[in-house]
Each structure stands twice: as structure tokens, then as C-alpha cells.
Amino acid sequence: MGGVWWGPLGQGAPGSNPIRAYHSGVCPRASQGHKGTVGEATPTLLSCSRDPCRRREPPSRMLQMLLISGTLALLTAAPGQAQVPIQADFDASQFQGPWYVVGAVSDDQGFLDAKDNMKMPVVLVTSLANGDLGIKFGFPTPDGGCQETDSTFTKGAVDGQFSNAAMAQTDIRVAFTDYKHFAVMYFETQKGGVKNVWLQLYARAPELFPEGAQRMQQLAPQLGLNPSQGVLLPKSGELHLQAAQRCTGRGTPDPGWGVG
Numbered sequence: 001m002g003g004v005w006w007g008p009l010g011q012g013a014p015g016s017n018p019i020r021a022y023h024s025g026v027c028p029r030a031s032q033g034h035k036g037t038v039g040e041a042t043p044t045l046l047s048c049s050r051d052p053c054r055r056r057e058p059p060s061r062m063l064q065m066l067l068i069s070g071t072l073a074l075l076t077a078a079p080g081q082a083q084v085p086i087q088a089d090f091d092a093s094q095f096q097g098p099w100y101v102v103g104a105v106s107d108d109q110g111f112l113d114a115k116d117n118m119k120m121p122v123v124l125v126t127s128l129a130n131g132d133l134g135i136k137f138g139f140p141t142p143d144g145g146c147q148e149t150d151s152t153f154t155k156g157a158v159d160g161q162f163s164n165a166a167m168a169q170t171d172i173r174v175a176f177t178d179y180k181h182f183a184v185m186y187f188e189t190q191k192g193g194v195k196n197v198w199l200q201l202y203a204r205a206p207e208l209f210p211e212g213a214q215r216m217q218q219l220a221p222q223l224g225l226n227p228s229q230g231v232l233l234p235k236s237g238e239l240h241l242q243a244a245q246r247c248t249g250r251g252t253p254d255p256g257w258g259v260g
Contacts, residue, residue, distance in 0.1 A: 084186050084223070087174045090160030092127040094179040099123045102208055103201035105220055105230030108189070111198070115231040120206060131155035133162060175219060180204065182212025184219065197223050199230075206235055 101121050104111070119140050126134035133153040138146045153162035153172055162172040168191045177183035187198040201216050203209045220230070 084173055085175050086158055086160040087177050090174055092133060095174065095177060096125045096127040099125060099202040099204060100206045101200055101233060102203045103230065103232045104198065105225050106196060106198040107225060107229055108196040108198065112229060118231065118233055120233040120235055176215045182209040184212060184215045208232065
């Protein structure tokens, strides 16, 4: 996915009721009536105690420094160290139905080698009685047909968390979703002792939904992923999309699933 995934920090909020002093100002000592002269004309914050008045960093500057140091620590964290969210109060009955995979990012080398040739697949999600999710992928093929793949996401200990042993997907999470427009999916795979992480952006319509893209852009760097590892999947043409939709057994998604 193109573009920069993290923006500049905003300015820290100023402290409440700061004491400002000028060249002619005074600073009373604690419990004493002495006065101290400030030797600079530039406004500054003062700390008054038994010691001579000393300059302190403004609270707004200190807050900004803390924010910067915290952000640098976040961006330099090793992949997988971030706490990956799970959609609060996840509702599988609202999540089911057809989705388009409009974007993806991963550190998996196979994905990186093939991502520029990928097309937009269609996913049909079915909520099962035991809490699992039935998943059917429809991949458009160059001849106008489709390739179908069926799998099951096995429910984990928390609603919205799953796994798929057949695909070596040890941790699957619905990180964010509004059910009607977008979902950000997190996948962690373990193959041959190698761990990889993935984010996939789902949409109810075959186009990028802004809030979903923003959520994905915010989460990706926390997982050690960068823009060069992502791709926006292009539409395959109307005939190919229709073929993929037929492949999943849905045909054209109806408005009841919140498309558009």
C-alpha cells in the first residue's frame, strides 16, 4: 500500500497556569521574603525554592519529548511485539456475508514476490453454530473463471479471535470492523519455524473504504510492517469479479450486507 503510514506528532498540550517571568520579574523564595532577579528577557518557566530561581522546561515541551521517545520506541519494536487488538463485542452474525479483499501487507516472502500480480478475491464468511467461521475464497482467473478455496476459522478463547491449522495460521483476529463497510484482519503464520504476520483489508464493496485504510495504516508499523510490503489489490474487471462472486455462491452481494 502506498503512502506513509505514520504522520507527524502534534504539539503537546501546554501546562495549566504556567508562571512566566521577564527580565524585571521576581521569584519569591519559599517561606522567605527574598527576591531573585531573572537574567533573561526571554519568557521562561521558573522553579522557586530555597535555591536560586532555576529555569525548567515548559510542560508542553516535556510532554512532546515524552511522546517522541514513546513513538520511537514503538516504531523500533520488533515485529509481533505490539498488542494486536480484537474488535470489542465481536458479533459473528453481523460479520458474515461477502467481503472483498482490497488490500494486504505482510513480511511473508512468497507474498512479497507475488503481490504485484495479485487480483482482488471475494470472501464469503458464514457464521457456524459452534462459533467457528466458514470461509470460502473465490479467486478470479485470467480466463474469466475462478479458483475456489474452502477453509474454517476455528474459534479461540475470545470472540473475534480464531485459528486455521490447515493453513498454519496460528492467530487470526478481526482487529477492527464496522460490519457494514470494512474489516481489518490480522493473521500470524508459523511455517517451518518461521513466523510471519499479515494484515488484510476487507470491504463490502470492491473499493477502498477510507476508515478501514486508516485503521490498517495505523496498525501496520506497530507490527514492523512498512509500505513497501503492502499492495492495493486491483479490480479484476467486472466479468472476473462476477465469476469470483459465483464461485463463492453469492452472486452479486445484496444491499442487505451494507455494500456501498
